[in-house]
Amino acid sequence: RLTTNFYSKSCPRFFDIVRDTISNKQITTPTTAAATIRLFFHDCFPNGCDASILISSTAFNTAERDSSINLSLPGDGFDVIVRAKTAIELACPNTVSCSDIITVATRDLLVTVGGPYYDVYLGRRDSRISKSSLLTDLLPLPSSPISKTIRQFESKGFTIQEMVALSGAHSIGFSHCKEFVNRVAGNNTGYNPRFAQALKQACSNYPKDPTLSVFNDIMTPNRFDNMYYQNIPKGLGLLESDHGLYSDPRTRPFVDLYARDQDLFFKDFARAMQKLSLFGVKTGRRGEIRRRCDAIN
Ligand code: HEM
Numbered sequence: 001r002l003t004t005n006f007y008s009k010s011c012p013r014f015f016d017i018v019r020d021t022i023s024n025k026q027i028t029t030p031t032t033a034a035a036t037i038r039l040f041f042h043d044c045f046p047n048g049c050d051a052s053i054l055i056s057s058t059a060f061n062t063a064e065r066d067s068s069i070n071l072s073l074p075g076d077g078f079d080v081i082v083r084a085k086t087a088i089e090l091a092c093p094n095t096v097s098c099s100d101i102i103t104v105a106t107r108d109l110l111v112t113v114g115g116p117y118y119d120v121y122l123g124r125r126d127s128r129i130s131k132s133s134l135l136t137d138l139l140p141l142p143s144s145p146i147s148k149t150i151r152q153f154e155s156k157g158f159t160i161q162e163m164v165a166l167s168g169a170h171s172i173g174f175s176h177c178k179e180f181v182n183r184v185a186g187n188n189t190g191y192n193p194r195f196a197q198a199l200k201q202a203c204s205n206y207p208k209d210p211t212l213s214v215f216n217d218i219m220t221p222n223r224f225d226n227m228y229y230q231n232i233p234k235g236l237g238l239l240e241s242d243h244g245l246y247s248d249p250r251t252r253p254f255v256d257l258y259a260r261d262q263d264l265f266f267k268d269f270a271r272a273m274q275k276l277s278l279f280g281v282k283t284g285r286r287g288e289i290r291r292r293c294d295a296i297n
């Protein structure tokens with residue numbers, strides 16, 4: 001059973017240490033918040049919040065972080081967790097799991113970019129396995145039909161409304177050209193024509209420069225707000241999966257709802273993030289307190 005005060009005796013400075021670490025990192029590297037929120041999603045959604053995403057590959061094992069869908073996860077998300085872990089191990093050795101650190105760091109970084117606060121439950125333990133081969137088809141792709149993405153969320157107990165709310169994380173951060181550039185051409189793509197033109201322009205050199213990327217939310221790229229939902233009906237969503245939320249009658253009403261009501265979006269996003277943070281959690285002997293976040297003990 002997870003509790004909000006899990007470390008209050010064993011590591012009383014836990015919350016302070018995470019908060020200090022993430023603020024320092026976010027000030028020097030403002031891409032950290034989006035990087036970490038995506039890292040959290042990619043850790044939790046396939047097989048539970050157990051820090052399996054942080055494990056490095058070895059000669060004998062290709063870990064989750066080296067599967068193709070995770071190669072674009074920015075190093076700054078990993079780095080902020082390693083920094084927090086290092087500071088926490090000095091204060092309270094062998095006590096705090098890496099999965100609890102990701103959970104709290106994600107919540108705190110969300111707040112620093114203007115997003116909602118929610119209580120986090122603690123006491124997760126870290127996985128002892130991380131295998132790229134077990135990830136196949138468990139994370140959504142921008143090119144997936146929306147019905148498939150809905151099925152992926154429903155199979156993990158998330159409603160369509162929760163899926164639309166969680167997609168609001170694309171209010172911040174960026175996407176590499178290869179994730180959308182082939183979709184902006186042609187008719188009936190959902191893109192505003194001038195936006196499509198600008199995207200083609202911005203990505204014109206991407207085969208030579210694969211690092212080229214574009215903000216997910218062109219209006220308020222660094223601020224967590226409901227602009228993502230206001231963009232989509234105007235054809236200003238970046239990924240095909242963002243537009244997809246508006247072309248399906250099951251998801252469209254929630255896009256309109258959140259575009260009108262930021263308070264409701266914040267409330268639903270906070271609740272869905274808390275639910276995601278509890279998904280597939282391991283406790284007791286099903287997990288361990290890793291000494292280093294990138295390796296099994
Ligand atoms: C619903 C299906 C989803 C699809 C198809 C999808 C796909 C993607 C893709 C392709 C990128 C660009 C990655 C890159 O080029 O570096 C991205 C970025 C991002 N995604 Fe999603 N995503 C989905 C849902 C989510 C959810 C539920 C969250 C979190 C709750 C999330 C958080 C993020 C964030 C924060 C970024 C920006 C990362 C950065 O700036 O480093 N996404 N997503």
Ligand SMILES: [Ca+2]
Nearest residue numbers: 171217220223
């Ligand atoms: Ca925004």
